[in-house]
Amino acid sequence: MIKVTVPASTANIGPGFDSLGLALNLYNTYEFEEIENGIIIEGCIEEYCNENNLVYKSFKTVADKIGRSFNGLKINMETQIPVSRGLGSSSACIVGGVFGANALFNGNLSKDELFKIAVEIEGHPDNIAPAVYGGLTASLVDDDVPYYVHYEISEKILFCALIPDFETSTSEARKLLPQMVSLDDAIYNVSRIAALLKSLEAGDFNMIKMSLKDKLHQAYRRNLIHEYDEVEKICMENNSVVMFISGSGPTLMNIIENSDFTKAINNSIIELKHKWEIKFLNVDKNGVLVEK
Numbered sequence: 114m115i116k117v118t119v120p121a122s123t124a125n126i127g128p129g130f131d132s133l134g135l136a137l138n139l140y141n142t143y144e145f146e147e148i149e150n151g152i153i154i155e156g157c158i159e160e161y162c163n164e165n166n167l168v169y170k171s172f173k174t175v176a177d178k179i180g181r182s183f184n185g186l187k188i189n190m191e192t193q194i195p196v197s198r199g200l201g202s203s204s205a206c207i208v209g210g211v212f213g214a215n216a217l218f219n220g221n222l223s224k225d226e227l228f229k230i231a232v233e234i235e236g237h238p239d240n241i242a243p244a245v246y247g248g249l250t251a252s253l254v255d256d257d258v259p260y261y262v263h264y265e266i267s268e269k270i271l272f273c274a275l276i277p278d279f280e281t282s283t284s285e286a287r288k289l290l291p292q293m294v295s296l297d298d299a300i301y302n303v304s305r306i307a308a309l310l311k312s313l314e315a316g317d318f319n320m321i322k323m324s325l326k327d328k329l330h331q332a333y334r335r336n337l338i339h340e341y342d343e344v345e346k347i348c349m350e351n352n353s354v355v356m357f358i359s360g361s362g363p364t365l366m367n368i369i370e371n372s373d374f375t376k377a378i379n380n381s382i383i384e385l386k387h388k389w390e391i392k393f394l395n396v397d398k399n400g401v402l403v404e405k
């Protein structure tokens with residue numbers, strides 16, 4: 114039996130659309146066991162308990178690649194990452210599946226090769242890189258090959274996610290984005306990315322406030338997020354350094370200086386129409402963990 118543990122991730126982080134990502138300490142674990150025949154999937158909703166399951170499909174992709182067929186497979190999941198909330202549940206499933214197959218069948222694919230396969234399945238590298246390698250990552254795809262680099266992130270920087278009781282689908286949220294952007298908007302984002310990464314490393318909250326802004330995706334997607342304005346008002350009145358859309362949303366992520374923030378916003382957040390879970394999160398520095 115193989116157990117794979119994968120962290121959640123928050124992608125984009127303002128200006129770094131489809132590039133920046135950060136691993137967070139919410140985890141999904143997937144256990145894989147070869148059985149005589151059939152597919153047994155436990156620990157997820159009925160709708161996912163079949164051959165179309167993303168963990169299973171990702172597992173099968175790698176099994177095929179390394180030339181291993183199997184008559185039966187049991188997958189047991191324990192999931193902390195909420196689905197379709199912008200915290201990388203799909204990337205966690207994909208990483209779980211590809212690393213699970215390589216380990217169960219003693220494949221000799223390297224971590225970087227599994228990263229590449231996972232990015233091919235997901236279509237963009239920004240959640241996959243932190244899910245695999247942990248920490249804060251910037252990733253890119255060159256000639257169909259994904260690459261990533263790590264950045265340090267100051268211990269002073271704290272995260273508070275507001276996770277609502279409604280979902281958005283990443284593929285639907287991507288359809289809202291324009292195919293062409295103006296040079297001004299491109300400059301707006303490009304000029305902020307390098308400054309943001311340095312200020313995250315230094316824990317420079319003033320610079321984070323200025324550089325963690327974006328003109329490529331958030332304005333187009335905020336209308337998908339009910340009560341966005343109300344949540345933003347509450348967060349900014351309670352000294353959030355900056356609030357941004359986590360991945361494609363609807364989770365709204367705050368960078369905060371003090372963990373008292375979570376208590377301070379509570380009374381106002383529970384007054385809202387939707388239920389918003391307030392979650393204080395830490396950086397996961399390790400990425401995927403495979404245990405035999």
Ligand SMILES: Nc1ncnc2c1ncn2[C@@H]1O[C@H](COP(=O)(O)OP(=O)(O)O)[C@@H](O)[C@H]1O
Nearest residue numbers: 157161167196197198199200201202203282283
């Ligand atoms: N436990 C799971 N089993 C199978 N598929 C899952 C599971 N969790 C998430 N998924 C897949 O990931 C999709 C959500 O991915 P996405 O829309 O990218 O949102 P996010 O990655 O932000 O949670 C679901 O619709 C489903 O296809």
Ligand SMILES: N[C@@H](CCOP(=O)(O)O)C(=O)O
Nearest residue numbers: 124131199200201283360361
């Ligand atoms: N760059 C992607 C990130 C999607 O992240 P998810 O956690 O919402 O799947 C995008 O913004 O579309």
